[in-house]
Amino acid sequence: xxxxxxxxxxxxxxxxxxxxxxxxxxxxxxxxxxxxxxxxxxxxxxxxxxxxxxxxxxxxxxxxxxxxxxxxxxxxxxxxxxxxxxxxxxxxxxxxxxxxxxxxxxxxxxxxxxxxxxxxxxxxxxxxxxxxxxxxxxxxxxxxxxxxxxxxxxxxxxxxxxxxxxxxxxxxxxxxxxxxxxxxxxxxxxxxxxxxxxxxxxxxxxxxxxxxxxxxxxxxxxxxxxxxxxxxxxxxxxxxxxxxxxxxxxxxxxxxxxxxxxxxxxxxxxxxxxxxxxxxxxxxxxxxxxxxxxxxxxxxxxxxxxxxxxxxxxxxxxxxxxxxxxxxxxxxxxxxxxxxxxxxxxxxxxxxxxxxxxxxxxxxxxxxxxxxxxxxxxxxxxxxxxxxxxxxxxxxxxxxxxxxxxxxxxxxxxxxxxxxxxxxxxxxxxxxxxxxxxxxxxxxxxxxxxxxxxxxxxxxxxxxxxxxxxxxxxxxxxxxxxxxxxxxxxxxxxxxxx
Amino acid sequence: xxxxxxxxxxxxxxxxxxxxxxxxxxxxxxxxxxxxxxxxxxxxxxxxxxxxxxxxxxxxxxxxxxxxxxxxxxxxxxxxxxxxxxxxxxxxxxxxxxxxxxxxxxxxxxxxxxxxxxxxxxxxxxxxxxxxxxxxxxxxxxxxxxxxxxxxxxxxxxxxxxxxxxxxxxxxxxxxxxxxxxxxxxxxxxxxxxxxxxxxxxxxxxxxxxxxxxxxxxxxxxxxxxxxxxxxxxxxxxxxxxxxxxxx
Numbered sequence: 226x227x228x229x230x231x232x233x234x235x236x237x238x239x240x241x242x243x244x245x246x247x248x249x250x251x252x253x254x255x256x257x258x259x260x261x262x263x264x265x266x267x268x269x270x271x272x273x274x275x276x277x278x279x280x281x282x283x284x285x286x287x288x289x290x291x292x293x294x295x296x297x298x299x300x301x302x303x304x305x306x307x308x309x310x311x312x313x314x315x316x317x318x319x320x321x322x323x324x325x326x327x328x329x330x331x332x333x334x335x336x337x338x339x340x341x342x343x344x345x346x347x348x349x350x351x352x353x354x355x356x357x358x359x360x361x362x363x364x365x366x367x368x369x370x371x372x373x374x375x376x377x378x379x380x381x382x383x384x385x386x387x388x389x390x391x392x393x394x395x396x397x398x399x400x401x402x403x404x405x406x407x408x409x410x411x412x413x414x415x416x417x418x419x420x421x422x423x424x425x426x427x428x429x430x431x432x433x434x435x436x437x438x439x440x441x442x443x444x445x446x447x448x449x450x451x452x453x454x455x456x457x458x459x460x461x462x463x464x465x466x467x468x469x470x471x472x473x474x475x476x477x478x479x480x481x482x483x484x485x486x487x488x489x490x491x492x493x494x495x496x497x498x499x500x501x502x503x504x505x506x507x508x509x510x511x512x513x514x515x516x517x518x519x520x521x522x523x524x525x526x527x528x529x530x531x532x533x534x535x536x537x538x539x540x541x542x543x544x545x546x547x548x549x550x551x552x553x554x555x556x557x558x559x560x561x562x563x564x565x566x567x568x569x570x571x572x573x574x575x576x577x578x579x580x581x582x583x584x585x586x587x588x589x590x591x592x593x594x595x596x597x598x599x600x601x602x603x604x605x606x607x608x609x610x611x612x613x614x615x616x617x618x619x620x621x622x623x624x625x626x627x628x629x630x631x632x633x634x635x636x637x638x639x640x641x642x643x644x645x646x647x648x649x650x651x652x653x654x655x656x657x658x659x660x661x662x663x664x665x666x667x668x669x670x671x672x673x674x675x676x677x678x679x680x681x682x683x684x685x686x687x688x689x690x691x692x693x694x695x696x697x698x699x700x701x702x703x704x705x706x707x708x709x710x711x712x713x714x715x716x717x718x719x720x721x722x723x
Numbered sequence: 724x725x726x727x728x729x730x731x732x733x734x735x736x737x738x739x740x741x742x743x744x745x746x747x748x749x750x751x752x753x754x755x756x757x758x759x760x761x762x763x764x765x766x767x768x769x770x771x772x773x774x775x776x777x778x779x780x781x782x783x784x785x786x787x788x789x790x791x792x793x794x795x796x797x798x799x800x801x802x803x804x805x806x807x808x809x810x811x812x813x814x815x816x817x818x819x820x821x822x823x824x825x826x827x828x829x830x831x832x833x834x835x836x837x838x839x840x841x842x843x844x845x846x847x848x849x850x851x852x853x854x855x856x857x858x859x860x861x862x863x864x865x866x867x868x869x870x871x872x873x874x875x876x877x878x879x880x881x882x883x884x885x886x887x888x889x890x891x892x893x894x895x896x897x898x899x900x901x902x903x904x905x906x907x908x909x910x911x912x913x914x915x916x917x918x919x920x921x922x923x924x925x926x927x928x929x930x931x932x933x934x935x936x937x938x939x940x941x942x943x944x945x946x947x948x949x950x951x952x953x954x955x956x957x958x959x960x961x962x963x964x965x966x967x968x969x970x971x
């Protein structure tokens with residue numbers, strides 16, 4: 226939500242980035258010039274997530290005709306499967322209802338506080354505009370049918386005033402909510418309002434080009450999208466708004482900021498929708514820049530997170546896939562929710578422990594992303610490779626797990642075996658670059674068990690060692706860190722123009 | 724090594740082969756699991772453990788010999804694997820062995836070996852480590868209660884140094900230890916880890932007060948606040964002494 230700062234500032238100023246023409250060197254490539262428009266609207270928006278839908282409603286409210294293209298088969302983007310946490314304050318109607326005094330100035334101060342380890346890097350020009358529009362944007366959501374849980378809001382983002390309200394799950398129908406997440410109440414309500422007001426939404430339309438008067442100069446005239454691999458040229462008479470979300474699904478793009486974030490790291494919000502950086506790349510191709518990128522590698526927010534639902538591909542802590550979700554065949558498994566890492570050890574693809582598993586800080590995550598006995602001489606050097614949680618039958622009892630599908634995904638993300646050596650032999654995964662040596666895993670477990678007996682972990686300093694890994698059967702569950710979505714985006718001015 | 728020409732005759736002499744394709748012969752590897760060895764082991768007393776063996780091809784290993792060897796290679800216990808796989812496993816054949824613990828305190832790394840009754844299966848071996856201690860002198864009674872309500876908590880895992888115990892339904896556990904100073908740790912899912920230190924010079928009772936952990940659900944968004952440090956009290960009954968500790 227942080228990046229999707231709602232800014233109500235003129236007809237084109239809601240969310241995303243408005244592109245009004247960037248002067249660049251003219252290159253006369255007439256062959257690339259778009260001469261025929263298949264569709265037209267005053268405002269064309271790429272992305273039907275919470276930013277795109279807000280932008281669409283706002284533009285429509287100001288009298289523009291609006292067309293939204295969305296690459297997914299449904300609206301919502303990552304917001305659909307999010308927690309629906311809306312950290313907007315400044316004196317919203319709901320804050321007043323709970324007797325909370327807040328102001329735009331206080332929102333600004335809180336979000337630029339030099340003691341705030343994450344938000345102190347924010348662009349203060351943009352935070353000022355955002356702070357000024359906080360209350361109006363929240364009330365805009367209420368006016369467009371978004372329903373919130375009416376409970377006392379909580380503090381958020383290290384702020385000083387309770388501002389965090391959570392949207393209500395839209396319905397009990399998983400076809401509508403996809404995974405029953407509160408975020409469905411945000412985007413479904415906005416979709417309903419947008420459609421009622423006459424916004425046109427084109428699904429399965431994938432943005433492939435931002436069209437300018439000349440291929441690389443002149444005003445932005447519209448976009449090209451592809452549907453079923455066929456191009457559709459859409460004219461934007463007044464402007465184009467890029468609201469495509471983040472870039473974390475694009476491996477090479479995210480590696481711009483942290484070269485270690487190679488292909489084995491899965492992304493929160495997938496497989497519902499991907500954030501492949503198409504908006505960023507296409508805007509950059511016509512001269513736009515990136516902005517606010519410090520979050521990606523500052524180790525303050527959640528750019529990299531510890532997997533909480535292990536044994537399935539997508540174990541992001543706040544997104545556990547429901548077996549009845551229409552997306553479940555792609556998600557593959559819900560994962561075993563770890564209540565305590567006391568019950569497991571984590572090993573790398575060589576079968577070796579590498580850190581205190583109870584550590585929830587970036588210390589653990591950096592260790593996951595480390596070299597793992599690879600001295601940089603052979604093969605893959607960036608990225609830490611797969612991380613597997615190893616545990617035994619006693620851990621299953623303690624955690625009250627049921628280590629079977631749909632809780633786990635045995636198709637590459639979860640294994641069980643009668644002995645530790647057999648377990649190592651079974652582990653195979655697209656990101657496991659060589660077999661796990663059975664002797665190495667046996668030695669690792671034996672060494673760990675000896676540490677439990679002795680009450681000390683001399684290698685990694687894990688405190689309060691409680692349980693050996695000894696009772697058959699044994700398990701290996703995918704526990705590789707997972708990346709947060711949407712952490713930075715295109716540079717804009719105070720009017721959200723690129 | 725296995726002779727590829729004779730896998731079936733080999734099987735008929737010993738293990739009943741479930742997977743009998745000749746190309747699988749080379750991968751019949753036996754591996755072992757060792758569990759349920761109490762820790763620490765008291766010097767000079769008898770100790771028991773369970774050992775299981777599995778073939779990588781799932782062969783029936785009923786009747787296979789298993790033996791414990793010391794670091795010096797001296798056999799100190801043996802048996803044969805039973806006919807029913809360990810519950811929850813597909814083909815882990817197992818038995819319980821007992822052995823005499825060494826007479827001196829220390830840490831040991833001994834070896835379990837499974838026999839190779841026929842050429843198809845090679846010997847499996849696995850090291851297991853254990854610690855021996857002198858016979859205990861004092862009984863420590865530990866009671867764990869919820870900090871706010873005083874209600875007893877069962878199934879709490881307790882450690883006094885290298886000794887361990889689990890509370891019963893009354894929240895009580897007893898452990899016998901030699902005299903000395905011990906780190907006391909209490910742990911249960913859903914509760915904060917509690918740790919402190921206690922001197923044991925006679926039979927004593929210790930009451931531990933633990934608090935439920937904060938809601939483990941994390942918000943969808945930046946985690947900016949450090950976990951709050953919580954404070955609690957360990958009360959030791961008998962000689963009056965209250966131990967302060969901090970835990971998270």
